[in-house]
Amino acid sequence: MKRILLLSILLTSAIASADTIEMKVYGLVCGFCAQGIEKTLRKNPATEDVVVSLEHQLVAIATRQGQDIPDADLTKALTDSGYDVKGILRTQRSLVDIRAELKKAVK
Amino acid sequence: MNLFRLTLTGVVLFALHVPISGAKPIAFAHGTTVMAEYGAGTMKEAQVFYAPKYFLSLGAGYLELESDIDHRRREITYARANYLVKRWNMASAQANVFVWGGAGQAYVSETNGHEFTGNAGAQFDYETRRVYASLKADWYGAEDFSHRVDTLQLGLAPYEHEYDKLATWFVVQGRNFTGEIRDGIEWAVLLRLFKRGGWIEAGVTDDGKLQAMAMVNF
Numbered sequence: 604m605k606r607i608l609l610l611s612i613l614l615t616s617a618i619a620s621a622d623t624i625e626m627k628v629y630g631l632v633c634g635f636c637a638q639g640i641e642k643t644l645r646k647n648p649a650t651e652d653v654v655v656s657l658e659h660q661l662v663a664i665a666t667r668q669g670q671d672i673p674d675a676d677l678t679k680a681l682t683d684s685g686y687d688v689k690g691i692l693r694t695q696r697s698l699v700d701i702r703a704e705l706k707k708a709v710k
Numbered sequence: 711m712n713l714f715r716l717t718l719t720g721v722v723l724f725a726l727h728v729p730i731s732g733a734k735p736i737a738f739a740h741g742t743t744v745m746a747e748y749g750a751g752t753m754k755e756a757q758v759f760y761a762p763k764y765f766l767s768l769g770a771g772y773l774e775l776e777s778d779i780d781h782r783r784r785e786i787t788y789a790r791a792n793y794l795v796k797r798w799n800m801a802s803a804q805a806n807v808f809v810w811g812g813a814g815q816a817y818v819s820e821t822n823g824h825e826f827t828g829n830a831g832a833q834f835d836y837e838t839r840r841v842y843a844s845l846k847a848d849w850y851g852a853e854d855f856s857h858r859v860d861t862l863q864l865g866l867a868p869y870e871h872e873y874d875k876l877a878t879w880f881v882v883q884g885r886n887f888t889g890e891i892r893d894g895i896e897w898a899v900l901l902r903l904f905k906r907g908g909w910i911e912a913g914v915t916d917d918g919k920l921q922a923m924a925m926v927n928f
Contacts, residue, residue, distance in 0.1 A: 657871070
């Protein structure tokens with residue numbers, strides 16, 4: 604039981620401390636846009652998780668521990684999906700936090 | 711005032727208070743689109759497309775047209791390429807110009823035979839999370855017929871949907887057929903729902919017939 608608990612804490616902290624890439628993207632107006640972007644970004648082996656917000660024109664990626672995706676690759680992935688990248692930021696906000704903030708903003 | 715006119719009036723009144731989503735021939739790169747439409751007894755269509763690029767999709771379709779005037783019928787099977795000519799990505803909006811072309815074979819009821827058929831078309835659309843407008847022209851021609859199906863759609867969303875939430879749209883559609891398929895413009899009011907890759911819409915035309923469409927993107 605203790606082992607399971609310890610493993611859960613380690614997994615949670617690993618996900619929480621993963622680096623996050625936040626991109627401002629133009630042209631996000633429907634679920635199909637987001638679906639295509641998410642599908643493309645999840646193919647990248649450095650991607651841990653993806654969040655897309657149509658409201659905030661936001662595409663956020665949690666990268667796997669110790670991995671990064673170069674800006675040029677991110678821009679190419681989004682451009683090849685048919686969208687325009689207007690800015691790329693690396694932050695320490697976890698996707699759990701981003702999801703919570705987006706949910707709060709909707710309320 | 712019948713139900714259709716009442717609903718149409720409601721949609722127009724709603725349009726006055728809020729600024730005006732729709733099917734595109736290319737959904738997203740490396741995506742497959744499967745679509746089926748039942749068009750008020752006059753038009754039935756099914757399509758399957760795969761998009762190797764965000765600006766190109768290739769696939770096949772089946773279109774059945776049955777005249778409201780004299781019951782002449784076309785059963786057209788075709789292969790088609792769709793191309794995105796221009797896209798405008800804005801902060802909260804997107805506009806597109808698509809063109810397409812293809813070829814196939816049609817069963818023609820008057821001659822009870824099959825003919826080589828050409829197909830060409832274009833679409834312009836503008837979309838925000840509250841407003842959708844599109845104008846589409848789709849032409850099919852063979853030795854014994856020429857039909858153009860022009861479709862105008864204006865859509866309003868009562869709320870701005872998020873990616874993982876259900877999107878709801880009220881859509882007014884006007885459709886004109888050439889080549890003795892139908893006399894006059896066919897109007898319809900539609901309720902459109904979609905979430906992630908699934909899409910369903912249904913409504914009624916001005917002569918009380920069912921208009922429906924379902925689509926899956928994956």
